[in-house]
Amino acid sequence: MTSSPFPLAPFPLEPGATIGILGGGQLGRMLAMAAARLGFDIVVLTPEADAPASRVAAHTLLAPYDDPVALAELAQRCAVVTFEFENVPAEVVAALHGLGVPTAPGDLALATAQDRVIEKTFFRDQGIATVDFVAIDSADDIRDGLDRLGAPALLKTRREGYDGKGQAWVATPDEARAAFDRLDRVPMILEARAPFVRELSVIAVRARDGTVAAYPLAENTHKGGVLHISVAPAEVDARTQDRAKAIARTTLARLDYVGVAGIELFQLANGDLLVNEFAPRVHNSGHWTLDACEVDQFEQHIRAIAGWPLGPTEPFAHARMENLLGGQVEDWAALAAEPGARLWLYGKREAMPGRKMGHVTRLSRLG
Amino acid sequence: MTSSPFPLAPFPLEPGATIGILGGGQLGRMLAMAAARLGFDIVVLTPEADAPASRVAAHTLLAPYDDPVALAELAQRCAVVTFEFENVPAEVVAALHGLGVPTAPGDLALATAQDRVIEKTFFRDQGIATVDFVAIDSADDIRDGLDRLGAPALLKTRREGYDGKGQAWVATPDEARAAFDRLDRVPMILEARAPFVRELSVIAVRARDGTVAAYPLAENTHKGGVLHISVAPAEVDARTQDRAKAIARTTLARLDYVGVAGIELFQLANGDLLVNEFAPRVHNSGHWTLDACEVDQFEQHIRAIAGWPLGPTEPFAHARMENLLGGQVEDWAALAAEPGARLWLYGKREAMPGRKMGHVTRLSRLG
Numbered sequence: 208m209t210s211s212p213f214p215l216a217p218f219p220l221e222p223g224a225t226i227g228i229l230g231g232g233q234l235g236r237m238l239a240m241a242a243a244r245l246g247f248d249i250v251v252l253t254p255e256a257d258a259p260a261s262r263v264a265a266h267t268l269l270a271p272y273d274d275p276v277a278l279a280e281l282a283q284r285c286a287v288v289t290f291e292f293e294n295v296p297a298e299v300v301a302a303l304h305g306l307g308v309p310t311a312p313g314d315l316a317l318a319t320a321q322d323r324v325i326e327k328t329f330f331r332d333q334g335i336a337t338v339d340f341v342a343i344d345s346a347d348d349i350r351d352g353l354d355r356l357g358a359p360a361l362l363k364t365r366r367e368g369y370d371g372k373g374q375a376w377v378a379t380p381d382e383a384r385a386a387f388d389r390l391d392r393v394p395m396i397l398e399a400r401a402p403f404v405r406e407l408s409v410i411a412v413r414a415r416d417g418t419v420a421a422y423p424l425a426e427n428t429h430k431g432g433v434l435h436i437s438v439a440p441a442e443v444d445a446r447t448q449d450r451a452k453a454i455a456r457t458t459l460a461r462l463d464y465v466g467v468a469g470i471e472l473f474q475l476a477n478g479d480l481l482v483n484e485f486a487p488r489v490h491n492s493g494h495w496t497l498d499a500c501e502v503d504q505f506e507q508h509i510r511a512i513a514g515w516p517l518g519p520t521e522p523f524a525h526a527r528m529e530n531l532l533g534g535q536v537e538d539w540a541a542l543a544a545e546p547g548a549r550l551w552l553y554g555k556r557e558a559m560p561g562r563k564m565g566h567v568t569r570l571s572r573l574g
Numbered sequence: 575m576t577s578s579p580f581p582l583a584p585f586p587l588e589p590g591a592t593i594g595i596l597g598g599g600q601l602g603r604m605l606a607m608a609a610a611r612l613g614f615d616i617v618v619l620t621p622e623a624d625a626p627a628s629r630v631a632a633h634t635l636l637a638p639y640d641d642p643v644a645l646a647e648l649a650q651r652c653a654v655v656t657f658e659f660e661n662v663p664a665e666v667v668a669a670l671h672g673l674g675v676p677t678a679p680g681d682l683a684l685a686t687a688q689d690r691v692i693e694k695t696f697f698r699d700q701g702i703a704t705v706d707f708v709a710i711d712s713a714d715d716i717r718d719g720l721d722r723l724g725a726p727a728l729l730k731t732r733r734e735g736y737d738g739k740g741q742a743w744v745a746t747p748d749e750a751r752a753a754f755d756r757l758d759r760v761p762m763i764l765e766a767r768a769p770f771v772r773e774l775s776v777i778a779v780r781a782r783d784g785t786v787a788a789y790p791l792a793e794n795t796h797k798g799g800v801l802h803i804s805v806a807p808a809e810v811d812a813r814t815q816d817r818a819k820a821i822a823r824t825t826l827a828r829l830d831y832v833g834v835a836g837i838e839l840f841q842l843a844n845g846d847l848l849v850n851e852f853a854p855r856v857h858n859s860g861h862w863t864l865d866a867c868e869v870d871q872f873e874q875h876i877r878a879i880a881g882w883p884l885g886p887t888e889p890f891a892h893a894r895m896e897n898l899l900g901g902q903v904e905d906w907a908a909l910a911a912e913p914g915a916r917l918w919l920y921g922k923r924e925a926m927p928g929r930k931m932g933h934v935t936r937l938s939r940l941g
Contacts, residue, residue, distance in 0.1 A: 236610070510910070545834075546885065552611070554613050
């Protein structure tokens with residue numbers, strides 16, 4: 208594993224230091240608010256004017272992510288730079304390092320998360336189960352893959368793609384060929400259908416000193432490939448909880464990770480866990496921590512990247528988080544009037560179908 | 575009582591609307607973060623560059639409060655304007671009204687809170703006890719006042735002054751004369767010493783539809799005239815809690831108030847309550863609600879002024895809030911490492927003695 212080019216010297220960051228965020232969406236917005244709580248200033252770099260995160264940040268650099276002038280200013284202003292999405296071009300991270308500013312998480316974590324074949328191979332190398340998969344470089348590979356994995360299987364681009372974009376279920380060589388063409392014949396991965404009984408996720412955080420902490424598991428349900436509901440703490444036995452935390456601990460340690468990460472898991476009928484996906488950032492299925500924990504995932508991430516000690520991860524309430532997708536945000540008035548509904552709205556101007564516009568969390572007593 | 579020149583028409587404000595805040599300090603900062611949570615944008619008007627609230631606001635107008643160009647822009651951008659301090663010049667509020675933008679709280683509340691004689695007279699007129707007082711316009715008035723109220727008594731300017739500034743204890747006519755000179759012979763009030771056994775406060779909120787809600791009382795201790803510690807819910811009997819809520823309800827209703835207000839109370843040995851001061855804004859002794867309630871005082875204020883329904887005011891934990899004054903903020907590293915310490919830092923650049931730099935809240939189980 209690589210060791211960081213940035214020694215511990217500037218850490219812990221003192222209050223008043225400036226933290227950079229690449230990306231201006233809702234994750235950046237909630238990170239910026241958490242940073243402000245602890246006395247930090249935020250600079251957001253985003254190509255999007257009037258971005259949700261910009262409106263709560265001390266300063267915004269409005270430029271493409273690879274704009275050299277913007278990156279130079281970001282490096283000059285910030286003590287550390289973080290990301291609200293995983294598809295940061297490697298050359299952007301390299302440029303920031305060249306300019307002398309540390310990033311968190313680091314390039315190994317980003318490189319691992321950016322390519323689905325590398326990601327799954329990494330987990331296997333750690334002895335952590337994933338769904339079966341085959342790397343796909345040609346239509347013939349898909350035919351062979353379907354033979355090996357069984358049909359139907361899930362064809363995904365190796366890079367990019369989120370919330371169900373860039374993927375298709377294929378059952379026959381003809382379907383596979385059509386999907387391969389439709390996805391522009393880029394390098395892909397074919398994943399076996401996992402016979403899972405439910406979807407879980409673990410939100411974990413690793414501090415600069417190597418300490419790892421994890422929140423209790425969430426149980427997630429999706430709608431059209433997009434997270435719909437997270438319930439936490441999930442009703443799982445101690446073995447499942449321990450196994451998920453062990454997966455998180457191994458993953459973050461091996462990647463020399465700093466910050467919060469989300470790991471999506473499939474649970475099989477026999478209780479075993481498979482890793483579905485690794486997100487090197489704060490995660491939608493951790494939004495419940497905003498209202499049910501003393502220290503939420505956003506503050507944990509800021510604490511970790513700033514070199515501060517981690518906060519507690521025990522919830523004081525049971526939570527049910529529901530995403531408000533597209534037009535669902537129009538329910539804001541009814542939700543505002545519901546005494547038990549804790550509402551978060553992201554300040555997005557247009558409620559396009561399936562777009563994450565906000566979320567609502569309902570708390571109840573811990574069982 | 576005056577009726578608002580602004581009918582209910584624009585309310586409730588839709589998410590995405592812009593709210594103006596006069597003042598750029600920590601109260602404005604925490605109001606801005608609460609507004610962002612609900613999807614609102616904030617414009618701050620402040621004469622202070624790099625103000626704490628500016629760094630979490632969508633936009634800042636850097637100008638004196640009475641700058642006509644800045645006020646015109648504020649009115650043009652905002653659906654409603656609020657204040658983080660009570661000494662807003664009446665002509666500023668009048669100018670905003672003239673420009674067609676509603677303010678909350680309204681001018682009656684501000685006028686009442688801005689002059690200590692008017693304030694105390696208002697409470698007496700509602701049958702709400704205050705300390706005895708005499709209006710002071712000359713040094714002779716002080717001599718007569720000391721005769722009537724007994725010595726020592728507290729001489730304060732009628733207007734301005736906060737955190738113990740602009741006031742002095744006087745025991746003799748000579749001391750009174752010297753203090754009167756030192757305070758520039760402006761109109762003053764002389765207040766009798768209240769034989770109180772403890773200081774309490776009630777944070778209450780009134781919605782646009784007239785609904786009033788209050789948090790449980792806090793018990794406060796001061797240090798050098800500045801709030802030091804608030805403990806909530808205070809250990810008071812039901813009669814005291816009910817009486818304080820009744821005082822809040824009467825006060826906010828009579829002032830046709832919209833938003834959060836803090837009322838400081840003295841409790842006498844026999845249990846009776848006297849009103850010490852009325853603050854027409856979010857209040858330092860309500861910061862504990864940030865970590866111990868589902869909806870804190872800042873979100874309540876934004877809900878109220880936006881014409882939204884109020885949120886719940888029941889705490890889920892017992893809280894002990896301590897202000898970090900001046901150099902105390904240097905304890906940040908120890909506080910960050912204390913698992914039970916919830917830290918809020920305000921982003922102020924200079925830790926001048928007595929300056930409110932942040933606060934820390936420690937939670938425990940409700941008794």
